[in-house]
Amino acid sequence: MMDLVTILQILDSTLRLATPLLFACLAGLFSERAGIIDIGLEGKMLVAAFFAASTAALTGSVWLGMLAGMAASVVLALIHGLASITFRGDQLISGVAINFLASGITVLIGENWFSLGGRTPSLEGAARFQPVNLPFAETLRDVPLLGPIYADLISGHTILVYVGLLTVVATWYILFRTRFGLRLRAVGENPGAVDTAGVSVVRLRYSAVIICGLLCGLAGAYLATGLAAGFVKEMSAGRGFIALAALIFSKWRPWYALSACLLFGLLEAIGNRYQKLEILGVVIPGQFMQALPYILTVVILAGFVGKATPPRAGGSPYVKER
Amino acid sequence: MSRLPKWADVALIPLINLLLALIFSGLVVLYIGESPFEAMTIMVRGAVGSAYGWGYTLYYATNFIFTGLCVAVAFHARMFNIGGEGQAAIGGLGVALVALSVDWPHWALALPAAVIGGAVFGAAWAAIPGYLQARRGSHIVITTIMFNFIASALLVYLLVNVLKVPGSMAPETARFPEGARLPSAYDIAPWLGFRKSAPLNIAFLLAVLCCVLVWLLIWRTRLGYEIRAYGHSEPAAVYAGIPPFKIIMVAMLVSGGLAGLMGINAVMGEAERLVIDNVQGAGFVGIAVALMGRSHPFGVFIAAILFGALYQGGAELEFEMPAVSREMILVIQALVILFTGALDNMIRMPVERLFLKFGKRGA
Secondary structure, three states: OOOHHHHHHHHHHHHHHHHHHHHHHHHHHHHHHOOOOOOOHHHHHHHHHHHHHHHHHHHOOHHHHHHHHHHHHHHHHHHHHHHHHHOOOOHHHHHHHHHHHHHHHHHHHHHHHHOOOOOOOOOOHHHOOOEEOOOOOOHHHHOOOHHHHHHHHHOOEEHHHHHHHHHHHHHHHHHHHOHHHHHHHHHHHOHHHHHHOOOOHHHHHHHHHHHHHHHHHHHHHHHHHHHOOOOOOOOOOOHHHHHHHHHHHOOOOHHHHHHHHHHHHHHHHHHHHOOEEEEOOEEEEHHHHHHHHHHHHHHHHOOOOOOOOOOOOOOOOOOOOO | OOOOOHHHHHHHHHHHHHHHHHHHHHHHHHHHOOOHHHHHHHHHHHHHOOHHHHHHHHHHHHHHHHHHHHHHHHHHOOOOOOOHHHHHHHHHHHHHHHHHHOOOOOHHHHHHHHHHHHHHHHHHHHHHHHHHHHHHOOOHHHHHHHHHHHHHHHHHHHHHHHOOOOOOOOOEOOOOOHHHOOOEHHHHOHHHOOOOOOOOEOHHHHHHHHHHHHHHHHHHOHHHHHHHHHHHOHHHHHHOOOOHHHHHHHHHHHHHHHHHOHHHHHHHHHHOOOEOOOOOOHHHHHHHHHHHOOOOHHHHHHHHHHHHHHHHHHHHHHHHOOOOOOOHHHHHHHHHHHHHHHOHHHHHHHHHHHHHHHHHHHO
């Protein structure tokens, strides 16, 4: 049987691995709730990771790195907005282009700046997010069960992990308790009605796309300066698509998004720890664990377990009547 | 409706878009500190300046014709099949299984069997998302993306655990038997200057044949008419008695089958064994190719050769201009998709206005 220490270690790494998924998933949530489908989460995360790591490496400040990452991600988000809102292009095709652009440009510029085969120099000290120890973590460690949980699982993460959890609350509040959120959701369901009410569809959708860019920026910054110590070519490694899967899995709701990201984080954590998993005498290969988020998403999409209904106006550009 | 003459729609606008993509790529090269014109010269010379270059350019183009047709056929039914990558990977598996199943006496027997293997496997991988779209309303784009990842995990599992040669470390199948090796450009036409190393092989002719067959299917058969009708307007198609389920399934099966055929070129013709990542992004290049080729087989053919030249030229570029790495290809590809696909209206609207203005003056 697994002991408490092992379980805590797995859950601890679950939380770390879920954080980039969570940021990207909430980013997609804002965008898709406003009717802009975004399959470019992956690309935005990747450029953010690169610019965060390289700025942190050049300036020695992780915070400047984070800002640079967010800015780069917003630039791509604006390109997506330009294509899908202003020029009413195909949102899916724009997303595909953004992913390629990110894969290419990060390596091209990285090689030009650092000549390390697309990597950035290793980050250390103030150029990385350091673990934050919550108060009394050490004193309470001796309390049975709760002590280790508090000291090892809840305390000792980088600040962005906590920010990520707070973003879930903030997202829920903004979307479901503010006027802006109501309008944002309305524009994803029936933009015509929002327009009739005298609210600008274009402005709302651009705000959603920019929020999406900012959150993807945090996801990428965490990836390169929190989870890892520097940028490596293609380091997002499909996380943007897992986040997209989590978004569908959560049926476009913030709290479910948290559970979906934690679930997918847990799968990754278990997959990292065990090459093969034996449950009741059946050996489950690691590749199956890697594919599981995608399989689960297909099952959800097929409507066998509940029904995932996307925002109704998603993917279609809004044309004002003339 | 379109206010443009046909030549402007199929040639002028794609050319302007391509030019814009090249200008922006040139700016990237300029930023890196190299001359874009010199880079362009190296790429063109490397891709089409010698028989050696053509041997690679047309090999890449063959892959892109298959994946480009795959995306194009689905586009006609107004579906965005982004899963060419996974379908081609599984198609490659089908090709490999056929090639390894028997000790083939001659390639002329192995080729038709492998064509069936690749097409059936590719089509099967596309059939599940197609079915889920037609019967359960699951969005085809999301399911095909998911199926790309599932395909890659499945292939890794099979190569590491099942198909690997016992005792070998490399996750790849055994080399195909002698009788399953396709004639290369050197075997067929050494008088054109192709060398033994050129990966171009007889699969190129198969790709050209597929272009013709797709053209016949889409514009010369009843089924093709139904696919196009469904793509233009689903309610109209339903009203005309065209069943959406049939059209979605047929379009996805043909689409996946075409992607699966890429294995004939890459797996059977070139690698002669199945390796991990046998597709290498060609499935995604198919999207750019179909967009540029306006989903017409002839356009796909031209665009595929253009992208083949881009891939071969990009490899030469990295060799001669080390500051510009191979990823430049991805940037150019991204910009082509962006300008010809997503930002198409940016050029189309002003061009339409110009035509209206001059059209009126002429009348």
